[in-house]
Amino acid sequence: MTTSLEQSTPALVDPEEAVLAVARRAREASRALATATRATKDAALRAMADALVAATDRVLVANAQDVDRERAAGMSPGLLDRLTLTPERVAAIADALRELAALPDPVGEVVRGSTLPNGLRLRQVRVPMGVVGMIYEARPNVTVDAAGLALKSGNAVVLRGGSAAARSNEVVVQVLAAALDAQGLPGDLVQSVDAWGRPGAVALMHARGLVDVLVPRGGADLIATVVREATVPVIETGVGNCHLYVDASADHADALAILLNSKTQRVGVCNAVETLLVHRDVADTFLPAALTALATAGVTVHGDDVTLAHVPAGAAAVPATEEDWGTEYLSLDLAVRVVEDLDDAVAHVRRWSTGHTEAIVTQDLRASERFVAEVDAAAVIVNASTRFTDGGQFGLGAEIGISTQKLHARGPMGLSELTTTKWIVHGDGHVRP
Amino acid sequence: MTTSLEQSTPALVDPEEAVLAVARRAREASRALATATRATKDAALRAMADALVAATDRVLVANAQDVDRERAAGMSPGLLDRLTLTPERVAAIADALRELAALPDPVGEVVRGSTLPNGLRLRQVRVPMGVVGMIYEARPNVTVDAAGLALKSGNAVVLRGGSAAARSNEVVVQVLAAALDAQGLPGDLVQSVDAWGRPGAVALMHARGLVDVLVPRGGADLIATVVREATVPVIETGVGNCHLYVDASADHADALAILLNSKTQRVGVCNAVETLLVHRDVADTFLPAALTALATAGVTVHGDDVTLAHVPAGAAAVPATEEDWGTEYLSLDLAVRVVEDLDDAVAHVRRWSTGHTEAIVTQDLRASERFVAEVDAAAVIVNASTRFTDGGQFGLGAEIGISTQKLHARGPMGLSELTTTKWIVHGDGHVRP
Structure with a gap:
């Protein structure tokens, strides 16, 4: 016999209709x-x-259920760490919402405007998208970030956070919706479709006309699935196979500092460098010191033949295969190749770049200008670390992801990127001749 | 026996590989x-x-083949007219290219820029998309327009123009590519995939990573197919179920002029009005004159009960069904409904709008502001004809289509909308702390 409670559980509802x-x-x-x-x-x-x-205890109880279940299921320590909430982490997530409140409102900004020769007054004004969909994995902090960014930019958000964080997200969404309700705003501004599992996620990807944009945030597989499945417009984020090219004219001290920072300041992020390219003229002078420093930092080098000849005794190094040039390691690994010249470097980057961040270290003005002009990426950096490609670092205040596509948003996406525009036209009985 | 010529024909090549x-x-x-x-x-x-x-004769010969074949196949007079080229039309198409040459270059525009507290210098600069795909129907002028807009904005274009104009497009693309070649630019900047038929079009929709954006231009079916099939990012264009709302406070003479202009200045375009909404307080005073004028202009009214009661004797009018509110007639038909008030009008527009252009005629400031704020469309117009939503009318200089989606471009799309941006960062050995 089925109780009325069971009848009302999401599992018994058609996921597509429910979503x-x-x-x-x-x-x-x-x-x-x-x-x-x-x-x-x-x-x-x-x-x-x-x-x-105020709901920290409730959130932590739910989160502990997720963490215990996933630990038992064999989740990796890195992912478990991302999943785990503590009182300090809850406080930090709440602070991020307060920081959002301090940012300017993108809605209402007049992007351009003019009075036409016929007297029509034209304004293009920033307005909210409407409904933003987020598909992400096992990170309860993204639930709150996405809800906050959507709210500040005037949008409702529909969240699909993945089964690993389902209990945490359920409680967090309840808390946020209740807070909105208490402020006289609709709680439906923040909703989750986690209850309908994978079919629910697919339904969200197909909700064209109801959801205005879908932002997947996670690994390459997740993003590829969303791009392939979705009929809702998608902003692709985050996959970064970033290169650092050390030119013949590079300041070696700068190059070394930038290399170490780009590779090791934080591993496992999309703006970390994955391949080092070195001009052949400085291979003999730059590589020995660089390879020694990388070895000291615990980096395993995947090198071409010229590079391997410079690896100091005892350092971790393996021959690079074709696959290495295309790999986003997200670990203490680095592909290293000696190139003939700037053209060779640009050709390598063009072949393997994911269009995220590409950097050159050089003192040659023409080389810097050619690299900037000829490399096609969301960010091209001269004489600085690839790690700077970040909404916070760029002063955008908050970031919902880093777009690696060319449509709508490219690079770090802040509040403005969650808006669209509306043309507002004022006439006085104007008709078209 | 197969000759070498036959072996090299596109039909024997795998369409996907070829595209x-x-x-x-x-x-x-x-x-x-x-x-x-x-x-x-x-x-x-x-x-x-x-x-x-210079190639007018060659182009007209090819075009005559297309026109003859399609006429024999029973193409409608309207579509045949769009397909047909004349010496004057070829000259006009060529002039449009010269007008593009006179427009400013969007590439290189600095969209924003700043020096960060740490001294990093940041610029966000407009750059070309790379490769633009166009999928359209039976209009050889679009072939030239698209090639010109893409070239001016620094992009290569891959065209899929449909079988009806295949011969015309083939010759036009040959002529344009040869002209580029003679100027020292790659002829491959302008290419067509018409030779590979529908499988070629599908391959183009799936060429993610090679094609940066796809712009479908044509009927609702074509656009829906591209949106559903494509993995390349799409900008949806052109479907317009536009409304005109005559408020209680409207100037009746303005309202009548705007109504007739919006409906009849040109039929069959996406910015023509398809539904008239009239505030009940002015139904008695505005509708009789409006319906008489519409009848004189040859417009068939699809009206609700209140409207039908005002239709003059002998005028063409039928009862409106639910379907009428959702129909983009593209003909001398108009749905007409009397609404209770502004809220009712906004609710109707929200229910049926395709997000293209929505207009209000009013003398009430608060009504105009509420309509502008509450209606969600690419263009919201106060006291002017819906026909003004147009790249040329807006002073954008040229138009590749009118976007009805919210991502990247909304409303008339000019040259800027065919570009993306690149962040350029200059440091002096900067690393992230």
């Missing part, structure tokens, strides 16, 4: 927010932060 | 153009115009 109903409620809720003032939105963000801190 | 080869050549060619100066690009545009005019 479309969620998206419709999100769209309806987004209308109330689209015309809300900054003061209203900032108050809601602060209320969300307060509610989250 | 990917085209896209690869386009990408390679686009690199030469990405760093070309405006002077080089403008000279090429003028050379393309001259070559087209």
Whole structure:
């Protein structure tokens, strides 16, 4: 016999219908927010932060259930760490919401405007997208970040956070929705479709017309799946096979510092460098010191023949295969190749770049200008670490991801990138001749 | 026995491989153009115009083959007219290329820039997309327009123009490519995949990583197919179920002029009005004159009950069904409904709008502001004709389509919308702490 409770559980509802109903409620809720003032939105963000801190115990209990289950299922320590919440982490996540409240509101910005010869007055104004979909993995902090960024930019958000963090996300979404409700805003501004599993995620990808943009955030597989499946417009984020090219004219001390920072300041991030290219004229002078420093930092070099000849005794090094040039290691590994010249370096980058961040170290003005012009990436950096490609570092204030596609947003995506524009035209009975 | 000629015909080549080869050549060619100066690009545009005019006879012979075949196959007079070229039309198409040469170059524009607290210098600069794909129907002028817009914005273009105009497009593409070649630019900047039929079009939609953006231009079916099939990012264009709302406070003379202009100045375009909404307080005073004028203009009214009660004797009018509210007639038909108030009008527009252009006629400031804020469309117009939503009318100079989606471009798409941006960062040995 089926109880009424069981009948109402999501598993017994058609996932597609259920997710479309969620998206419709999100769209309806987004209308109330689209015309809300900054003061209203900032108050809601602060209320969300307060509610989250007040609910720390509840959140941690739910999170412990996720962590215990995933640990038993054999999740890797790195992923377990990303999944785990502590009172300090909850406080930090809440603080991020308060920082969002301090940022300017992108909505209402006049992007351009003019009065036409016929007297029509034209303004192109930033407005919210409407409904933003986020598909991500095992990181409860992204749940709050995405909800905050969406709210500040005037959008409703529909979240699909993956089964590993399902309990944590469920409680977090409940807390945020209740805080919005208490502020007189619709709780449907923040909803999750985790309850409908993979079919729910697929339904979200197909909710064209109800969801305005989908931002996948996670590994290459997740992103590829969303790009292939979705009919909702997608902003591809995050895959970075970044190169650092040390030119013949490079300052060697700068080059070494930039190399170590780009590779080791933080491993496992999309703006870490994965391949070092060195001009042949400085292979003899730069590589020995560089390879020694990399070895000291615990980096395993995957080198071409010229590089391997310079590896100091005892350092970890293996011959590079074709596959190495295309690998985003996200680890203490680095592919190293000696190139003939700038053309060879640019050709290598063009062949293997994922269009995220590419850097050159040089003192030659023409070389820097050619590299900047000829390399096609979201960010091209001269004489600085690849690690600077980041919304916070760029002063955008907050970041929902780093776009590696060319449409709509390229590079770090802040609040503006979660908006679209509307042309507003004022006439006085104007008709077209 | 198969001759070598037959072996080399496209039909015997795998369409997917052939189209990917085209896209690869386009990408390679686009690199030469990405760093070309405006002077080089403008000279090429003028050379393309001259070559087209010089090849008028060849183009017309090919076009006559298309027209004869399609007429025999029963193509409608309207589509036949769009397909047909004349010496005057070829000259006009060539002139459009010369006008493009006179427009500013979007490439190189610094969108934003700053020096960060740590001294890093940041610029976000407009750069070409790379390779633009166009999928369109039976209009040889679009072949030239798209090639010109792509070239001016620094992009290669891959065209899929449909079988009806295949011979015309083949000759036009040959002429344009030869003109580019004579200017020292790669002919591969302008290529067609028409030879590979529908499988070729599908391959183009799947050429992610080689083609940066796909712009479908044509009927709702074509656009829906591209949106569903493509893994390449798509900009949806052109479907317009536009509304005109006559508020209680409207100036009746303005409202009548705007209504007639929006409906009849040109039929069959996406910015023509398809539904008229009238505030109930002015139904008695506005509708009789409006319906008489519409009847005189040959417009068939699909009205609700209140509207039908006002239709003058002998005028063409039928009861509106639910389907009428969602129909883009593209003909001398107009759905008409009397609404309770502004809220009712906004609700109707929200329910049925395709997000193209929505207009209000009013003298009430608060009503105009509410309509502008609450209606979600690419263009919201106060006291002017819906027909103004157009790249040329907006002063953008040229238009590749009107985007009805929210990502990347919304409304008329000019040259800027065919570009992306690149962050350029200059440091002096900067590393991240």
